[in-house]
Amino acid sequence: MKRKLFAALLTSMCLMNANSQAVYVDSKIGKDVNQGSKEAPVYSIGRAAEIIHCTDNDLCLMKINPGIYVLDEPVSISTKKPMEGKRIIVEAAILPDDPDWIPEKMPVIISTSKKGDLEGLDYHFVAALLVDASRVTIRGLKFPGYAYPNTRYFPIARFDMSLSDLRVEQCLFVGDENASHLQVGVMAHGDGVIADHCIFYNVRNSVVFWMSSGGRVKKGNGITNSIIYGSTQSGIWTASADSGFVFRNNIVANCLHFWIKNGNNPTVYSIENCFISNNRYFFAIPIDDDKMNTEGFEIREYNVQKEGVLLLRPKGKATHYDLPVDYLHAIPGSPGYELGAGLFKSRK
Amino acid sequence: MRNKIALIIAFVLICKIGSAKDLYIDYNLGLDSNVGTIDKPLKTINEALNRIGFISSESVRLILLPGIYYIDETISIKPKGQFPNTNRLSIEALYLPDDENWNPGLMPILLTAAKSDTAFDFVNCVGLKIEMSHVSLKGLKFTGQPYPQMYCFPIARDNPKFVDLEISQCMFVGNNDASSIQVGIIVHGSKTVIDHCVFYGCNNAVVFFLSNNGEKRNNEIKNTIIYNSNQAVWVSDADSGFVFDHNIITKCRHAFVKNHYNETIYSLSSSIITDNQNYLTTSDASGKLVSDSYKINEDNLIKEGSISLVQVEVGESFDKRYLHPVNGTLGSELGAGLFKYKK
Numbered sequence: 186m187k188r189k190l191f192a193a194l195l196t197s198m199c200l201m202n203a204n205s206q207a208v209y210v211d212s213k214i215g216k217d218v219n220q221g222s223k224e225a226p227v228y229s230i231g232r233a234a235e236i237i238h239c240t241d242n243d244l245c246l247m248k249i250n251p252g253i254y255v256l257d258e259p260v261s262i263s264t265k266k267p268m269e270g271k272r273i274i275v276e277a278a279i280l281p282d283d284p285d286w287i288p289e290k291m292p293v294i295i296s297t298s299k300k301g302d303l304e305g306l307d308y309h310f311v312a313a314l315l316v317d318a319s320r321v322t323i324r325g326l327k328f329p330g331y332a333y334p335n336t337r338y339f340p341i342a343r344f345d346m347s348l349s350d351l352r353v354e355q356c357l358f359v360g361d362e363n364a365s366h367l368q369v370g371v372m373a374h375g376d377g378v379i380a381d382h383c384i385f386y387n388v389r390n391s392v393v394f395w396m397s398s399g400g401r402v403k404k405g406n407g408i409t410n411s412i413i414y415g416s417t418q419s420g421i422w423t424a425s426a427d428s429g430f431v432f433r434n435n436i437v438a439n440c441l442h443f444w445i446k447n448g449n450n451p452t453v454y455s456i457e458n459c460f461i462s463n464n465r466y467f468f469a470i471p472i473d474d475d476k477m478n479t480e481g482f483e484i485r486e487y488n489v490q491k492e493g494v495l496l497l498r499p500k501g502k503a504t505h506y507d508l509p510v511d512y513l514h515a516i517p518g519s520p521g522y523e524l525g526a527g528l529f530k531s532r533k
Numbered sequence: 534m535r536n537k538i539a540l541i542i543a544f545v546l547i548c549k550i551g552s553a554k555d556l557y558i559d560y561n562l563g564l565d566s567n568v569g570t571i572d573k574p575l576k577t578i579n580e581a582l583n584r585i586g587f588i589s590s591e592s593v594r595l596i597l598l599p600g601i602y603y604i605d606e607t608i609s610i611k612p613k614g615q616f617p618n619t620n621r622l623s624i625e626a627l628y629l630p631d632d633e634n635w636n637p638g639l640m641p642i643l644l645t646a647a648k649s650d651t652a653f654d655f656v657n658c659v660g661l662k663i664e665m666s667h668v669s670l671k672g673l674k675f676t677g678q679p680y681p682q683m684y685c686f687p688i689a690r691d692n693p694k695f696v697d698l699e700i701s702q703c704m705f706v707g708n709n710d711a712s713s714i715q716v717g718i719i720v721h722g723s724k725t726v727i728d729h730c731v732f733y734g735c736n737n738a739v740v741f742f743l744s745n746n747g748e749k750r751n752n753e754i755k756n757t758i759i760y761n762s763n764q765a766v767w768v769s770d771a772d773s774g775f776v777f778d779h780n781i782i783t784k785c786r787h788a789f790v791k792n793h794y795n796e797t798i799y800s801l802s803s804s805i806i807t808d809n810q811n812y813l814t815t816s817d818a819s820g821k822l823v824s825d826s827y828k829i830n831e832d833n834l835i836k837e838g839s840i841s842l843v844q845v846e847v848g849e850s851f852d853k854r855y856l857h858p859v860n861g862t863l864g865s866e867l868g869a870g871l872f873k874y875k876k
Contacts, residue, residue, distance in 0.1 A: 297601035361708035
C-alpha cells in the first residue's frame with residue numbers, strides 16, 4: 186500500500202513537470218525557492234537559467250513577466266539536457282503581437298555587474314545574457330545600457346565560435362552615450378545569428394557579427410525587419426567573411442557609419458528592401474582602433490531607398506504609463522513606414 | 534575650576550567630532566550580515582540606515598565603494614533608531630573627486646528605478662527621499678529610470694520642515710529614452726546647498742519647490758554645471774538669502790524659471806549662462822512657461838560664447854574631466870564642476 190502511494194505520488198510529480206512547459210520569472214512576486222510555475226514564479230533570471238540548465242526537469246522555455254530584472258553577474262543561457270530538435274527560448278510572457286501588450290509590459294533587463302568582470306582578448310567587458318548553446322531564441326525583451334559609460338557592455342553575447350543558431354527577436358535596445366551606454370546590442374561569434382523585428386536606438390553598434398573558428402566563412406547570419414537608429418559607431422558590423430548573409434526590410438538612419446566591415450573580409454554583401462538614410466558615412470573599414478577608412482566597398486543593393494527623413498514616434502510628454510504603442514517605430518507618413526520594420530510581426 | 538570644566542567640555546566635543554561613526558557599503562562584494570567596516574562592508578544603503586540608531590548617537594557617514602547601486606524601492610533617508618536631530622548623516626563616495634587617483638569610474642552610481650511613490654502628491658519614482666535635517670550627499674552619481682514615461686526624482690525632500698541638505702560633488706546623468714530623470718534634485722523648504730555638481734541631460738536639474746510659510750531661506754546653487762535640461766533652475770515659492778554663484782548653464786530650453794507669484798528679486802553672480810533658448814522664464818498661473826524679463830540682479834555674468842564638455846571615450850581609462858569644459862575653452866577657468874581644487 187505504502188509503495189503504491191509512493192508510486193502515485195511520483196507519477197503526479199512527473200505529471201506536474203510535464204504539464205508546466207515553462208519556467209516563469211517575476212521580479213515583483215517571484216521567489217527563487219519557488220518551482221517556477223505560472224502560479225509560483227521564480228524571482229531571478231539567474232535562477233530560471235539554472236532550472237533550464239539542470240537535467241532534473243525537462244524545461245527549456247523561460248517566460249519573463251513584466252518588470253525590471255537586475256543581473257548582478259552575467260547569466261549563462263545553456264543546458265545539460267539532451268536538446269535534439271529543441272530550442273532554449275528566453276522570452277517575455279507578453280509578446281509585442283499579443284493584444285494586451287504595451288511598451289511598459291516589456292521586461293527590462295539591466296546589468297549591475299562589476300565593471301570589467303569578464304576579460305576579453307584585449308579589454309574588459311560586461312555582458313548580461315551569455316549565450317553558451319546553439320539553438321537559442323531571445324524574444325520580446327528590453328535592454329537599456331550600462332551605467333558606467335566608458336564600458337564595453339553587451340546585453341547579449343556569444344563568445345564561442347563553434348555555436349550556431351541564435352535568434353534575437355522583437356527585442357528593444359535603448360542606449361545613450363552618457364546615461365546608459367550600450368556598446369553592442371548583440372555581440373556574437375559563429376553561425377546562424379539572426380536579429381529579427383528588433384529596434385536598436387542610440388546604441389553604439391547594433392549587431393557585431395564577429396569571427397568564426399579557424400577563419401572559416403560564417404553561415405546564415407543576418408538582420409531582418411529591424412530599425413537601427415542613431416548608432417554612434419556602426420549600424421551593422423561584419424567582422425569576418427560570411428555566406429548567405431541576409432539584410433532585408435530594415436531601416437538604418439542617423440548613424441555615424443551604416444556598415445562597417447573588416448579589411449580582410451572579402452564578402453560582397455547584398456541588401457534588399459531597405460530605407461537607409463541620413464547616416465554620416467555609408468561604409469567604413471577600420472584601420473586601427475576607432476580610425477575608419479570611409480572610401481567604401483562593393484555592396485549589392487536591391488530596392489534601397491536613400492532619400493527622406495525618418496520620423497520615429499517619440500515618447501511624448503511624461504504622463505505615467507501611456508507610452509504610445511508604436512513608441513520608437515516609424516510613424517505613418519514617414520519614409521520606411523511601409524516596410525513594417527520594428528517589434529511587431531503583424532502591424533498594430 | 535571653570536577653565537577646567539571648559540577644557541573638559543572642549544575635549545568631549547572634540548572626541549565627539551572625531552568619532553563620527555563610519556559604515557562602509559559595497560554593492561558588489563558586501564553582505565548585509567557584515568559589520569560594516571571597510572574589510573567587511575554591508576551590501577545595501579537600507580541596511581546601513583537600519584543600523585544607525587543602534588550603533589551611535591553621533592554623526593554618521595555611510596561610505597559607498599564603487600559599483601552600481603540599484604534602487605528598486607525608495608530609500609527613506611532617516612535612521613531607524615534614536616538619532617539626535619542635531620547630528621549629521623552623510624552618504625558619500627569612498628573616493629572623492631579631489632582625491633589624487635580619482636576618476637569618474639570610481640563614482641558609486643545610484644540607479645533610480647524605484648516603484649512608484651506619491652511624494653509631492655503625485656505619482657512618481659523617488660530614489661533618495663530625505664526625511665531628516667542635516668544630510669550630506671558627496672561624490673555620488675545618479676542615473677534615471679528605464680521606463681521613460683515615469684517621473685523620476687533621484688533626490689527629493691517633500692517635507693518643508695526639514696532643513697540643511699548639502700549635495701556636493703555629485704553628478705546627475707539622464708537621457709529622455711534610456712535613463713529618464715525628470716528632476717535631479719527636487720526639494721521643499723530651506724537651506725538646501727548644491728555645490729560642485731554636474732547635471733547632464735536631466736529634464737529639470739534643480740527645483741527649489743515650496744515653503745511652508747510663503748518664503749524659503751538660504752538655498753544655494755554654486756560651482757555647478759547644468760547642460761541640456763529643459764528647465765535648469767526652477768524656483769517656485771519666494772526665497773530670501775538665495776545664492777547663485779559660479780555656475781554654468783548651457784544648452785537648456787529655460788535657464789532660470791520662477792513662478793508667477795514669486796516676487797523675489799534674485800541675484801545671479803560670476804556665472805556663464807549661454808546658448809540657452811530662454812534666459813528668464815515665468816511659469817504662469819496655468820503652469821505654462823513663458824519667456825520673461827523680470828528684474829534680476831546680475832553681477833559678472835557671461836552670456837555669449839559656447840561651452841564644449843569633455844566627452845566619454847570607451848576604453849579602460851576614464852578622463853577625469855569628463856563632462857567638464859575642455860581645458861582652454863570657455864568655462865574651464867570658472868571652477869564649476871566636481872572639483873573643489875583645480876585639476
